[in-house]
Amino acid sequence: MAKDIIINDDIIKQGERKHIHLEIARLYDSTEMSLDIEVTRGKEDGPVLFLSAAAHGDEINGTEIIRRILASQSLNDIKGTVIAVPIVNAYGFNTKSRYLPDRRDLNRCFPGSSEGSLAARLADVFIRDVVDQSTHGIDFHTGAINRTNWPQIRACLDDTEVSKMAKDFAAPVILNEQLREGSLREYCYNNNVPIILFEGGEALRFQKNAIQSGFDGTLRVMAGLGMIDPSALPVPETNPQYLKNNYWVRAPQSGILITKKQLGESVEKNDVLGVITNAFGQYSVDITASNAGVIIGATTSPLLNQGDAAYHIAQRE
Ligand SMILES: [Zn+2]
Structure with a gap:
């Protein structure tokens, strides 16, 4: 029972x-x-x-x-x-x-x-x-x-x-x-x-x-x-990727984010994820990955202050 x-x-x-x-x-x-x-x-x-x-x-x-x-x-x-x-x-x-x-x-x-x-x-x-x-x-x-x-x-x-x-x-x-x-x-x-x-x-x-x-x-x-x-049931489109050690990459400077990488993309160490500039293009600062991994999260706002979280990356197991 x-x-x-x-x-x-x-x-x-x-x-x-x-x-x-x-x-x-x-x-x-x-x-x-x-x-x-x-x-x-x-x-x-x-x-x-x-x-x-x-x-x-x-x-x-x-x-x-x-x-x-x-x-x-x-x-x-x-x-x-x-x-x-x-x-x-x-x-x-x-x-x-x-x-x-x-x-x-x-x-x-x-x-x-x-x-x-x-x-x-x-x-x-x-x-x-x-x-x-x-x-x-x-x-x-x-x-x-x-x-x-x-x-x-x-x-x-x-x-x-x-x-x-x-x-x-x-x-x-x-x-x-x-x-x-x-x-x-x-x-x-x-x-x-x-x-x-x-x-x-x-x-x-x-x-x-x-x-x-x-x-x-x-x-x-x-x-x-x-x-x-x-x-x-539907068959999954891909096999899951096993990841660990997630970390946020933060904006090195305040400004407008022009993103170069999308959610789900794999990245290598030092890859440029995006560029921070201003409305006149007077400067351009790269945001780079500190380790290889996969982008599991990202900001949806192009307006970032210095230190704001921009990309969430996790490493492969
Ligand atoms: Zn929640």
């Missing part, structure tokens, strides 16, 4: 699909801050996979990826359960902000506490009602405002189940990245819930390639876990 899934006294039985609305807090004017969850349980027992997006409220490509998964035929006949949370930080989503009302970053507040700050309370509900009932997870992110990311999985690859999920997802890049204190990935790692983090595109935008990569990858992970039939 499969274990019950219970969220806020609501029992979701095998073969059921339920929408659950949880009130987290009230804002100054009594506006409700809520967490909405949709649980889909197949008739047969299997893994419990959570899908979460917009923990950083302005990172909305993942919200669209989960919306498409929820609308997909694939969900009609699954083994196991999908717990979908397309908007974890509803406050940030509504205000187009990465943060919570107390200006905290939710992804540094896990596991949270029922008596802590607003961010800690939201983290606590998310952990108890979603993560602690799951066997696996995928968390969706994008670059920050004015930064875009090549579709990539970030994961701690020393865990074999995590490593398998990353490989099955088959995004163009798999970045072996250590855990940050207070992050959802750290909590999951310490509590044996294999999790991968998807990064793709830019905050406050829908980017077709990132959304497609996230959607296809999620279905491939579900197939890898035995939750859906793999035969109808």
Whole structure:
């Protein structure tokens, strides 16, 4: 007999699909801050996979990826359960902000506490009602405002189940990245819930390639876990590149960036990535790669101050 899934006294039985609305807090004017969850349980027992997006409220490509998964035929006949949370930080989503009302970053507040700050309370509900009932997870992110990311999985690859999920997802890049204190990935790692983090595109935008990569990858992970039939799934266009040691190349001078390299391009040490000039072309300063690697992220703004992050590069494993 499969274990019950219970969220806020609501029992979701095998073969059921339920929408659950949880009130987290009230804002100054009594506006409700809520967490909405949709649980889909197949008739047969299997893994419990959570899908979460917009923990950083302005990172909305993942919200669209989960919306498409929820609308997909694939969900009609699954083994196991999908717990979908397309908007974890509803406050940030509504205000187009990465943060919570107390200006905290939710992804540094896990596991949270029922008596802590607003961010800690939201983290606590998310952990108890979603993560602690799951066997696996995928968390969706994008670059920050004015930064875009090549579709990539970030994961701690020393865990074999995590490593398998990353490989099955088959995004163009798999970045072996250590855990940050207070992050959802750290909590999951310490509590044996294999999790991968998807990064793709830019905050406050829908980017077709990132959304497609996230959607296809999620279905491939579900197939890898035995939750859906793999035969109808699209084959990945390329094998993922395994990367590590990511670093940002910063603008050596303020000015206007004329970019020479695109996301996903391979670069050699000392390659010119872009040139900083001014509106009259009175100077020209090269931005160069300090190591060989692949461009996994970049600024989308041509206006840079000295020290602003311009290109995010990771080295091959
Ligand atoms: Zn994020």
